[in-house]
Amino acid sequence: MSDVHSQTLPFAELVQLLQQIFQRHGASAQVAQVLASNCATAQRDGAHSHGVFRVPGYVSSMASGWVDGQAVPVVEDVASGFVRVDASNGFAQPALAVARPLLVSKAREAGIAVLAIRNSHHFAALWPDVEPFAREGLLALSLVNSMTCVVPHGGRKPLFGTNPIAFAAPCEGHDPIVFDMATSALAHGDVQIAARQGQPVPPGTGVDREGQPTTDPKAILDGGALLPFGGHKGSALSMMVELLAAALTGGHFSFGFDWSKHPGAQTPWTGQLIIVIDPSKAAGNDFAARSRELVERMEHAGVTRRAGERRYRERARAEVDGVKVGTEELDRLRGMAV
Ligand code: NDP
Ligand code: PYC
Numbered sequence: 001m002s003d004v005h006s007q008t009l010p011f012a013e014l015v016q017l018l019q020q021i022f023q024r025h026g027a028s029a030q031v032a033q034v035l036a037s038n039c040a041t042a043q044r045d046g047a048h049s050h051g052v053f054r055v056p057g058y059v060s061s062m063a064s065g066w067v068d069g070q071a072v073p074v075v076e077d078v079a080s081g082f083v084r085v086d087a088s089n090g091f092a093q094p095a096l097a098v099a100r101p102l103l104v105s106k107a108r109e110a111g112i113a114v115l116a117i118r119n120s121h122h123f124a125a126l127w128p129d130v131e132p133f134a135r136e137g138l139l140a141l142s143l144v145n146s147m148t149c150v151v152p153h154g155g156r157k158p159l160f161g162t163n164p165i166a167f168a169a170p171c172e173g174h175d176p177i178v179f180d181m182a183t184s185a186l187a188h189g190d191v192q193i194a195a196r197q198g199q200p201v202p203p204g205t206g207v208d209r210e211g212q213p214t215t216d217p218k219a220i221l222d223g224g225a226l227l228p229f230g231g232h233k234g235s236a237l238s239m240m241v242e243l244l245a246a247a248l249t250g251g252h253f254s255f256g257f258d259w260s261k262h263p264g265a266q267t268p269w270t271g272q273l274i275i276v277i278d279p280s281k282a283a284g285n286d287f288a289a290r291s292r293e294l295v296e297r298m299e300h301a302g303v304t305r306r307a308g309e310r311r312y313r314e315r316a317r318a319e320v321d322g323v324k325v326g327t328e329e330l331d332r333l334r335g336m337a338v
Contacts, residue, residue, distance in 0.1 A: 004327065005326060005327055006324050006325060006326050006327055007324070007325060007327050007330055008318075008321050008322030008323060008324050008325075009322050009323055009325065009330075010322050010323070011040060011044055011318065011319075011322075011323050014040040014043065014044075014052075014323050014325070015036045015037055015040045016036075017036075017333060017334065017337055018032075018035070018036035018039050018040055018052070018055065018333070019032045019033055019036035020032075020337040021036075021055060021059065021333060021336045021337045022035050022036055022058065022059075022069065024336070024337060024338070025058075025059040025062055025063065025069070025336070026062040026063065026069040026070070027062065027069035027070065028069065028070045030094060031069050031070065031071070031090065031091060031094045032069075034091070034093045034094045034097050035058065035091060035093065035094075035124075038093050038124050038125075038128050039051060039052060039054060039055065039058075039124065040052075040323065041128050042054075042124065042125045042128065043323055043324075043325065044314065044315055044318040044323045045311040045312075045314050045315045045318075046310060046311060046314030047125045047311065048193065049125075049187050049189030049190045049192075049193055050123075050124050050125035050187075050189060052325055052329055052333060053189065053193065053329075054123055054124065054189070055333060055336070056336075057123060057266035057267065058123060058267070059336065060264035060265070060266060061121070061123070061262075061264065061265050061266050061267040063264055064262040064263060064264035064265045065262060066259055066262040066264070066265035066267065066269070067089060067090065067091065067121045067265070067267050067269070068088065068089045068090050069090070069091075070090075071087060071088040071089055071090025071091070071094070072088060072090075073085050073086065073087050073088055073090065073094060073095035073098045073099070074086045074088060075098055075099045075102065077102060080106065080109070080110050081106055081107075081110045081112055081113045081114060082106075082113070082114050082116070083099050083102050083103050083106065083113065083114070083115045083116070084116050084118075084249075084250075085098070085099045085115065085116070085117045085118070085120075086118060086119050087117055087118065087119050087120035087121075088119060089119055089120075089121075089269070090120065090121070091120065091121050091122070091123070091267075092117050092120035092121060092122040092129075092144070092272045093122075093124065093128075093129065095117045095120055096115065096117065096129055096272075096274065099115055099117075103115045103274070103276055104133075104136070104138070104276065107138060107276040107277065107278050108138075108278050111277065111278050111281035112275065112276070112277045112278070113275075113276050114273065114274070114275050114276075115272075115273070115274040115275075115276070116248060116249040116250070116271070116273055117249060117251070117271055117272040117273070117274075118249040118250040118251035118271045119250075119251060119269075119271075120251060120269075120270065120271060120272060121267035121268060121269055121270075122144045122146070122267075122268065122270065122272055123266065123267040123268070125180060126142055126144060126164045126165075126166035126180045127166045127168065127178050127179075127180035127308070127311070129142050129166065129272075129274065130142050130166045130167065130168035130178065130180075130274070131168045131176055131178050133168055133276055134168035134169055134170045134171075134176030134177070134178065135170075135176060137170050137278075137279070137280070137288070138170070138276050138277065138278055138279070139167075139168070139169045139170075139276070139277040139278075139279055139287075140166075140167070140168045140274060140275070140276050140277075141165070141166070141167050141274070141275045142165070142166045142167075142272065142273065142274045142275075143163070143164070143165050143166075143240070143241045143244050143245045143272070143273050144163070144164055144241070144245050144270065144271075144272045145160075145161045145163050145241050145242050145245040145246050145251070145253065145254045145268070145270045145271065146161030146162045146163060146164075146188070146254055146268040146270060147161050147162075147188075147254050147257075147268040147270075148160070148161065148254050148255045149161065149162060149184075149188055149225055149226050149254075150162060150163070150183075150184045150225060150226045150227065150228055150238060151207065151211075151225045151226070151227060151228075152228070152235050152238070152239070153227075153228055153231050153232040153234075153235035153236075154232070154235075156211060157225075158225035158226075159254070159255055160183075160184075160228070160235070160238040160239065160241075160242060160254055161238070161241075161242075161254030161268060161270070162182040162183065162184040162187055162188050162226065163182065163183045163184070163237075163238045163241035163242065163245070163254070164180060164181060164182045164183065164187075164241075165180075165181060165183060165237065165241065166178070166179065166180035166181075167179055167180075169279075169287070169291055170279070170287065170288040170291060171288055171291040171292050171295055172288040172289045172291065172292040173292055174292060174295060175308070175312050176308075177291060177295065177306070177307075177308060178307065178308040178311070179307035179308060180307075180308075181229075181307075182229070183228055183229060183234050183235075183237045183238040183241060184226040184227065184228055184229060184234070184238070185202070185204055185205045185206065185226060185227050185228065185229045185234075186201055186202070186205045186206075186226065188226065191205070191206070191217045191220050191221060191226065192217070192221065194217040195217035195218045195221055199217070200215040200216065200217070201215050201216075201217050201220070202215065203215055204227060205217075205220065205226065205227065206219075206220035206224055206225055206226045206227055207220070207224050207225055207227065208220070208223070208224040209222065209223030209224050242254060244273045245270060245271045245272055245273050246270055246271045248271075248273060249271035249272065249273055250271065251269075251270045251271020251272070252269055252270050252271070253270070254268065254270060256270075257269045257270070
């Protein structure tokens with residue numbers, strides 16, 4: 001399946017390569033393992049804005065002293081349905097990994113539990129954080145705020161982050177139902193990729209430094225800004241993410257940190273909220289069957305492509321052929337590992 005522009009490699013080999021890179025550039029073994037698995041998962045599932053494309057950003061952020069790759073998260077059991085984690089200026093995913101067993105046991109006990117992560121950096125796709133809960137029969141909703149680059153609806157200046165929301169639910173006889181979306185018209189990573197490839201972005205994505213609508217990704221990145229998806233509706237969701245992922249957790253708002261003294265810093269220093277629900281506590285105890293009924297109804301209504309399906313398709317293909325990585329990118333990664 002390899003050609004001159006891309007190569008394929010087994011998932012485990014990609015994880016190992018990324019782990020070596022992260023460790024070589026300052027992450028502890030534990031953090032490197034979590035980030036490597038997350039990043040390789042995104043690459044495998046075709047989320048190219050958050051796969052190996054992000055590795056230089058992780059590395060330069062650690063090198064700049066902005067984020068602590070050796071951080072040890074501090075977990076606090078604060079109430080029957082509430083877990084707090086101070087990620088200690090480290091990455092959010094290792095904080096989730098450490099707090100996860102307590103969160104799940106609380107959700108199973110109380111029917112619902114909240115994980116509030118603060119002082120954390122999330123530079124990744126969000127669905128790998130929620131999909132595993134659904135594979136255990138639980139529902140999960142997660143929100144993360146990022147860095148100021150989105151103009152709130154009706155505003156004149158950027159304020160919000162690209163603020164993604166991800167949701168996962170079990171579905172009888174199917175992979176979990178998952179969606180994962182930025183609340184901006186396009187993820188910042190996709191604007192960067194479009195700029196690199198010299199491609200325009202769709203109308204409605206963003207504005208230039210004068211606040212004029214543009215389809216030029218470079219104009220958006222160079223003093224311009226993104227817009228929320230869906231006008232006032234996406235803007236309201238983005239505001240909610242700021243409130244739940246930052247105000248509620250104790251993390252920074254997307255406008256609340258200054259990385260200007262850390263050249264190379266790219267990872268937003270914010271917060272993350274994860275809400276986990278045990279559907280077995282609900283009436284009827286048949287959530288997964290009802291979820292399947294909804295999917296079947298959607299199919300009867302003519303839906304041929306549900307959220308999450310492309311990702312599962314890419315995953316299945318990678319299980320057979322290996323994970324696709326650009327040839328130049330793979331050479332660069334191998335160089336970073338030694
Ligand atoms: P997309 O717009 O590509 O996709 C959003 C959701 O819609 C996905 O669940 C996708 O499913 C689904 N979808 C896409 N096209 C269709 C379609 N035609 N019909 C039905 N469903 C569809 O994602 P975004 O660009 O908004 O976000 C990309 C990634 O960036 C996300 O993983 C997000 O978490 C990440 N991100 C991370 C940030 C951070 O701070 N860490 C900030 C912002 C974004 P499928 O997966 O199958 O394509
Ligand atoms: O793609 O918008 C984005 C993003 C921000 C932080 C990590 N990814």
